[in-house]
Amino acid sequence: MRAPRSDGHPVLALPGFLASDLSMAPIRRYLSELGYEAHAWRMGRNLGGLGRMRESLRARLAEIHAASGRKVSLVGWSLGGVYARDLALQAPDMVRYVITLGSPFANDVRATNATRLYEALSGERVEDFAELREAIAGDLPVPATSIYSRADGVVNWRTCLLRPSDRAENIEVYLASHIGLGVNPAALWAVADRLAQPEGEFSPFDRAGPFAIAYAPPEQAVSA
Numbered sequence: 001m002r003a004p005r006s007d008g009h010p011v012l013a014l015p016g017f018l019a020s021d022l023s024m025a026p027i028r029r030y031l032s033e034l035g036y037e038a039h040a041w042r043m044g045r046n047l048g049g050l051g052r053m054r055e056s057l058r059a060r061l062a063e064i065h066a067a068s069g070r071k072v073s074l075v076g077w078s079l080g081g082v083y084a085r086d087l088a089l090q091a092p093d094m095v096r097y098v099i100t101l102g103s104p105f106a107n108d109v110r111a112t113n114a115t116r117l118y119e120a121l122s123g124e125r126v127e128d129f130a131e132l133r134e135a136i137a138g139d140l141p142v143p144a145t146s147i148y149s150r151a152d153g154v155v156n157w158r159t160c161l162l163r164p165s166d167r168a169e170n171i172e173v174y175l176a177s178h179i180g181l182g183v184n185p186a187a188l189w190a191v192a193d194r195l196a197q198p199e200g201e202f203s204p205f206d207r208a209g210p211f212a213i214a215y216a217p218p219e220q221a222v223s224a
Contacts, residue, residue, distance in 0.1 A: 003192035011031055014083050016077040023077070024075075028040065043060070057087055061094055065094040072094060073195055077102065077182050098140060098143070098144040100160070112154060138163075139163060145168070147173060174186075
């Protein structure tokens with residue numbers, strides 16, 4: 001069973017901490033095969049810096065938006081998903097949809113195994129930009145999906161949970177590692193399914209598809 005085809009709109013793929021465009025190549029290739037206009041971020045290795053990266057990220061988004069004449073969906077892995085949510089807050093007029101994969105944007109974001117390394121390389125403390133981080137953890141002005149796994153191994157799954165609403169949802173994938181989310185078939189199917197929704201529309205993810213056994217029931221996200 002093939003994943004839903006696209007309407008050809010642009011998608012910007014944002015890598016995680018210490019990763020580069022190479023890590024997002026499987027996702028971009030998968031989306032390109034489905035007909036999306038998949039774009040790399042073109043900023044080398046992601047060394048962190050929520051405040052430092054904002055201007056460059058917005059410029060890259062604006063470049064793609066201007067070239068295509070269409071709103072851009074954002075797919076961010078780990079820290080890339082935090083950037084994606086921030087971009088949606090900065091420029092909702094340019095963003096169509098936000099999908100995060102194992103991204104620690106909510107609750108106690110220090111509850112990851114990479115916090116100290118992030119602070120050392122980015123020059124930022126997690127406590128910096130507290131107001132901005134609070135906004136990133138809140139409701140977005142565009143539809144959003146957070147895909148995560150309790151078996152992540154790097155990120156505490158609770159930091160990946162957004163507040164469900166009529167245009168925002170969490171999708172838990174069983175037994176997916178942090179570094180494996182971007183190539184996990186069930187996660188990729190969910191990404192394709194969510195991006196295939198018509199612009200401006202949102203309906204809950206149907207877990208009865210070909211990877212049904214890989215998804216937790218939606219109500220499980222609020223239980224320990």
